[in-house]
Amino acid sequence: MAATKRKRRGGLAVPAKRPRKNGKDARPPAKPRDKAEEAEEEDRNRIPGPVCKGKWKNKERILIFSSRGINFRTRHLMQDLRMLMPHSKADTKMDRKDKLFVINEVCEMKNCNKCIYFEAKKKQDLYMWLSNSPHGPSAKFLVQNIHTLAELKMTGNCLKGSRPLLSFDPAFDESPHYALLKELLIQIFSTPRYHPKSQPFVDHVFTFTVLDNRIWFRNFQIIEEDAALVEIGPRFVLNLIKIFQGSFGGPTLYENPHYQSPNMHRRVIRSITAAKYKEKQQVKEAQKLRKKEPKTILPHDPTADVFVTPAEEKPIEIQWVKPEPKVDLKARKKRVYKRQRKMKQKFSTKKCLPECIIRLLDLKVI
Numbered sequence: 001m002a003a004t005k006r007k008r009r010g011g012l013a014v015p016a017k018r019p020r021k022n023g024k025d026a027r028p029p030a031k032p033r034d035k036a037e038e039a040e041e042e043d044r045n046r047i048p049g050p051v052c053k054g055k056w057k058n059k060e061r062i063l064i065f066s067s068r069g070i071n072f073r074t075r076h077l078m079q080d081l082r083m084l085m086p087h088s089k090a091d092t093k094m095d096r097k098d099k100l101f102v103i104n105e106v107c108e109m110k111n112c113n114k115c116i117y118f119e120a121k122k123k124q125d126l127y128m129w130l131s132n133s134p135h136g137p138s139a140k141f142l143v144q145n146i147h148t149l150a151e152l153k154m155t156g157n158c159l160k161g162s163r164p165l166l167s168f169d170p171a172f173d174e175s176p177h178y179a180l181l182k183e184l185l186i187q188i189f190s191t192p193r194y195h196p197k198s199q200p201f202v203d204h205v206f207t208f209t210v211l212d213n214r215i216w217f218r219n220f221q222i223i224e225e226d227a228a229l230v231e232i233g234p235r236f237v238l239n240l241i242k243i244f245q246g247s248f249g250g251p252t253l254y255e256n257p258h259y260q261s262p263n264m265h266r267r268v269i270r271s272i273t274a275a276k277y278k279e280k281q282q283v284k285e286a287q288k289l290r291k292k293e294p295k296t297i298l299p300h301d302p303t304a305d306v307f308v309t310p311a312e313e314k315p316i317e318i319q320w321v322k323p324e325p326k327v328d329l330k331a332r333k334k335r336v337y338k339r340q341r342k343m344k345q346k347f348s349t350k351k352c353l354p355e356c357i358i359r360l361l362d363l364k365v366i
Contacts, residue, residue, distance in 0.1 A: 058192035063107050063133075065091040066118035074118055074126055076148040080234045081116065084219070085189065086161040086197035088116075100129070100248035107133040114188050117248075118143075125262045128238065129248060130184055136246040137253065139181060141238040142262070144214075149233045156221035156230035158204040163191040164219075165202060171210040177243055177254040178210065204232065213258040214239050 064082055066074065070093075082088050089110050094103070100117075107115050117129040126146070131138035166189060172182040189206055191198050202222070209216045215238040220229040243254040 054194045056192065056194040056196065058195075060087055060114060060187060060190075060192050061110070061112040062088040062188055063091060063103075063110050063112040063115045063117075064088045065106075066093055067096055067120055068093045069096065069123055070118060070120040070126070071123065073146050073148060073151075074120065076150060077146055077234055077236065078118060080149045083160065084164070085191065087191055087195050103129075103131070104134040104247050115247075116188065127241075130188060131247045132184065132187070133247045136250060137180065137184070137243060138247050138249075139184060139243045140241045141215075142241060142259070144237045144239060146236045147234060152231075152233040152235070154230070154232050156232040158221050158232060159199055159201055161197055161199045162201045162203050163193070163198055164189070165205045165222075166190055167205050167207040169208060169210045172208070177240075180243065180253075181215070181240070182208075205229065213256070 062085060064078060064085070066078055070078075082090060089112055091106060091110060094106075094117075103115060103117055107113070113133055115129070115131045115133050117131070119127040119129065121127065126143040128141045128143050129138060130141070166186060168182055168185075172178045185208060204222060205220045207216075207218045207220065209218070216235075217238065218235050219232045221232050222228075223230060239259060240254075240256045241259050242252055242256070245251045245253055
């Protein structure tokens, strides 16, 4: 029904006036075809998000955190790993007094089945634990030669959240302890397929190389034009210490015989420098003793005088007259200067004294 307007004095209802239409508003009603075309254009211009066509089956979650007392470089390395691994989770720093078995409970609370734990000691040594929580196994490494993303400033780049390829050295298949580490690294560093936070692209490679009884980690970008590799970072070296059967403890499965602790390494360096200093001091003492020793007189060699020609003998002259004494000019000058100095002093004292005393001095009474 149309809206009606009543008069104040009870008359018939008058229909309300319709609002005037401007020229701008006077347009024909939109057709359903035009709306459909506009919606299609908007869909074309819109950037599609990652579409998950499959089912997320691999529910690996990694807990990455550290102990208290780490330096800035370790903190940046930890943030780089979290950025490269979209299936990772973070937690607050753990106190050093707490035992490592507590980490299994933290993983259970965070719903994580793998853990990367950075342990700092003496504010200069960094240890990394890779563990399969809560049943194990776990491995302890000494982290060396750390270079973070911000520090390297490489030209390469990769999409955040993309899935990496894992490349392993052939040495991982030769020995059993490296084979165990390979499986542990695959489960930790590989991003699960169809993970909600991951992107459906593969544009970088994680390489694990065995050299000098250490594992070298590098991250490379895959360039689409010629499939070349450009390093992105971060990079670090893992020196294996031990492999345990349980998570953060338990029976030892393997112990690295080539491992040298950082304290022992620093001790060896100090001993080498001390040995160099001691050697220098011994050389100085030996030189002093040689100077004090009497010189050894070798016996006369008669063959040394074969080619010596005797000098001409000059007649001996005897002087019968005493030579005249030499005149010392310097002493004579000193005497003259001394006499002049005394005269000056005499005249200066006469000026200061009264006239009566000066007369007596002239008469040599005083």
